[in-house]
Amino acid sequence: MRRVSAIWSLAGLALVACDSVPDSPEQVWLERGTVLAAEELEVDEHVTVRWSHFVGSDKGWYSWGYVRDRSGNFLDSITGNTKATGIFPWQVPARLCGKKIQVEMCSGSPPRKTKHACHRSKGFLVKGDCSEDFSSRSVEGVEGTTATTTLAEVRELGPLPLHSRSRRWTAASASQTRVTNTERPSDASVTSVALVVVWLGRLPTFVSAFAETARGSGPTFFIFHTHDEEPPVHSDRVHFEHLTLKSLATRLWKTDVMQNVFSTMSFESFEDRVAECYADDNPAKGNDLKPLYGALFQEELRNYTHWGWTDLDMIWGRLDLFLTKDLLTKYDVISFPDGARPALYLSGQLTLFQNTPLWRHFVDGCLEGPGHVNYGGCYAEGLLSEANLFFDEKLAIWFAALRHARIWVDFSPLLIEPRWSRLSGRGVQKLSREQGRLLVHGSQSLPFVDVERRNMEVHKLQNSSDCYTEFGLGWSFACVPTEGNDAFGIAYEIAGQRLLLSPSLPRLVDGGVEFAAWHLHRSKQRFHWESQCQTVTCHRERQSANISCECSSTGSGASWNRPIPNIVHFVLTDRDTRFFDWPCYAAIRSAWEKLQPEQLLVHVLDGVEPGTFDDWWQAARAFITAVVPFSRSSVPSSLNGLRLSHPAFIADFRRIQILHDWGGIYMDTDALSLREFEDLRGWRAVLARQGGVELRATVGLMMFEKHSPLLLPLLDRMRKAYTGSWGVHAGQET
Structure with missing residues (x-):
């Protein structure tokens, strides 16, 4: 029989004729070939989802689908499209084995909340060999630990291979080339950042708070708004500009991506489509323009070394203190997600790019994939769809990674309400x-972040890409672990085909x-x-x-x-029995030059300064703020019935006392400083790690806040552990 479906549109009631389909009482049904699927499905079989309720793509509507259990809980996604076919191919995933499911298909334009309809199929039981734990399968083609690896089995873990990244997507544009150093800004000593917002419709009430706090945050802001109104703030750091939809269409038309994808469309048709998709009543659609800001506004951005995007629902602090020169010069892309989703993505709230031709035009063609909720096929076509495709958070990271970008994703600099409550x-x-x-305020009990465990969990996830459920299975670039649904405390570096994990230090103040x-x-x-x-x-x-x-x-x-004062301590306990030679001089000088301490103190046993190789000691004095004598009686002469006389053992105990009384940084005289410790001083306690497979701290480099509550208990444990043997009290007890 021929099925006819009545579709309600804003223009009135329309009748749409469908293909010939098998007789079915449902509005959503499944087919095996041309035969209706019964009440059971097989794992991995290919079926066709048919749906009687759809509208034409000329209206800008789109379709998408979900797989749900009988209670309505989300289980899987059905590939979506904008074609008026009502036909969706789907392979039954193994993870649904043994479950009773329903397929739900929807059509409409949810950002406008005016055209929306959903229908569900009858129930199906998914059959197959359900004895295997499909959730524990390792990712095909990925080397290293499998998803079933337990944390106890994982020891020293290096970068995680991201082999699955290059396999999943195909860049349709031939211009996707590798980044070279010659494409970076020529003067790395000077950095300047411009952040862009495009707002569709009237400016919101909270824009005043945005503009007022943005003025002193460091970057320059450009807010382009489509509704002609007086901006709330005038400032040389915050620029408001009325952007008509006609002007937006003209700018979009000139971009590479639009020319590549819509070359057969007339400008008049293109302009009409932009006016429809980016109208005032569809503000969420503006998110899809973010990856194009560099190309759209390259004239306004020409005097800046970096461009980026942000949102208006932001209250700004001193962003310039977080965007260090090292970050800005080292990475092509820097992103600060709010940590609410356990996935790597380019944050819609704050993402920056090097302001070079490559990164202004990094989206220049199709990113072809299997399709998902909002769209199918070439996703750039969705820029002229009314649907919000999440081009910023969902797709931009794929475009950047396919260009071999060096990406830094840090989950700690932004505050959101759940994190505020938790702190x-x-x-x-x-x-x-x-x-x-x-x-x-009042955040003395910080969330505990076990970096080594997070590293193990990243490897255990093994390139999983189903963690961003808002996008559905397979969309996340890579899943990351969280603590209490928050990824706070960790940053990730994506470099080539490797994923590296680093601690992201909270900026602690008094x-x-x-x-x-x-x-x-x-x-x-x-x-x-x-x-x-x-x-x-x-x-x-x-x-x-x-x-x-x-x-x-x-x-x-x-x-x-910072909690840890920038005071550097060295301890000399040899009473001139060991040479103070050039390595000792180099340690002191490098600490002075690299750390730039407020004070550099050398604590000397009984005040006896080195005499052997006196020239080196005298040369070092130029970098020493003060020589601080301490008495031999400040360290016990014996512990646990054993004599304590070795100069190194005396120094082990004395350094703990010094850090408790003074606070600051302790370093051995054979430690060379290579960079400043500004980020590390944001913690309340820092210990260097001893080499080897075990997680052993070393007392050769330590940093503590003054009167740290950790130090006196540590000193007591060291005294009880003292055996007279090398490293026992100082290594194991820390």
Whole structure:
């Protein structure tokens, strides 16, 4: 029989004729070839999902589908498209084995919430060999540990191979070339950042808070808004510009990606389509333009070394303190996700690129893949679809990685409401902004991050790509582990086909934790901001969840100092029995030049300064703030019935006392400083790691805050562990 489906549109009632289909009482059904599927499906078999309810792609509608259990819980995704076929191929995944499922198909334009319809199929039982744990399968073609590897079996783990990345996607453009150093800005000593926002429709109420806090954050901001209205703030750092949809269409038409994909379309048709897709009532669609900002606004961005995108629901701190020169010159792409999703993606809130031709035009053609929820085939075609394709967070990382970008993804600099609650614990949820800096108060109990365990978990996930459920299975570039649904504390480097994990250090100050920016996200509708304040204090009401930010007459009391003072300590206990030769001189001089300490102190047993190779000692004195004598009686002469007389053992115990009383950085005289420790001083305690397969700390390089609560217990453990043997008390007990 021929099935006729009635579709309701804004224009009225329309009748759409479908292909001939088998007789079926359902609006969603499954076929094996031309035969209706019964009540059972087989694992890995190919079926066709048919749907009677669809509309033409000329209307800009699209279709997508889900697999759900009987309770409606999400299990899998069906490839979507914009073609008016109502036909969707699907292979039954092994992970559904033994489950009773329903297929749900939807059509419409959810960003506008005006054209939407969903229907479900009857129930199906997925049969097959369900004895195998399909969730534990290793990824085909990926070397290294499998997904079933237990943490106990994983020891020293290096970079994770990302072989599956190059296999999944095909770059349709032949211009996808490798980045070379010659394409980087020529003057790496000077960096400047411009961040862009395109806002469709009227500017929101929270734009005033955005503009006011952005002025002192470091970068320059360009806000292009399609509704003609007076901007809330005028500043040489925050530029508002009215961008008509006609002007937007003209700019888009000139970009490589539009010319490559829509070359057969007339400009008049293109302009009409832009006006429809990017209208005021579809603000979420603006997210799809973010990867094109470098090309769209290259004239405005020409004087900056970096360009990037952001959102208007941001309250800014001192972003320039987080975007260090090392980051800006080392990486092609830098992204600060808010940590709410356990996946690597380019954050829609804050992502930056080198401002070179390559990275202004890194999206220049089709990224061809198997398709998913919003679109199928060449995803660049979706730029003229009304649907929000998440081009910024869903697709941009794939384009960048296929160009061999060196990418830095750091989950710690941004604050979101769940993280604020977690840091505050049971205390008052208080946040302040003063001197342009954002500080969460009362966060003495920081989330614990076990970096080695996270590294093991990354390897155990083994290139999984099904963690960003908002996008569906297979979409995430790589899954990453979280703690309490937060990826805070870890940063990832994507370099070539390798994934490297690093600790992401919170910026600790005397009063709490400092953040680069605050992403309001779902809080923006419950947010009140009192403008024109030198100091603003924000509180979150636990009952109503409303957030109120008001002027404060007094500051937070934070000194904005790092917990670990920049004081360097060396200890000499030899009483001239060992040479003070040129390596000792090099250690002291390199510490002075690289660490630039407030003080460099050499603590000398009984005040007896080195006499052998006196020239080297005298040369070192030029870099020493003070020679601090200490008495032999400050360290026990015996412990546990054993004599304590070796100079190195005396130094082991004395350095702990020094760090407790002074705070700062202790280094052995054979340690050469290669760089500053500004980031490490953001912690309250840092110990270097001893070589070997075991996680052993070394006392040859330590950093502690003054009067650290860790040090006196450590000193007591060292005393009890003393055996007179080398390294026992100092190595194992730390």
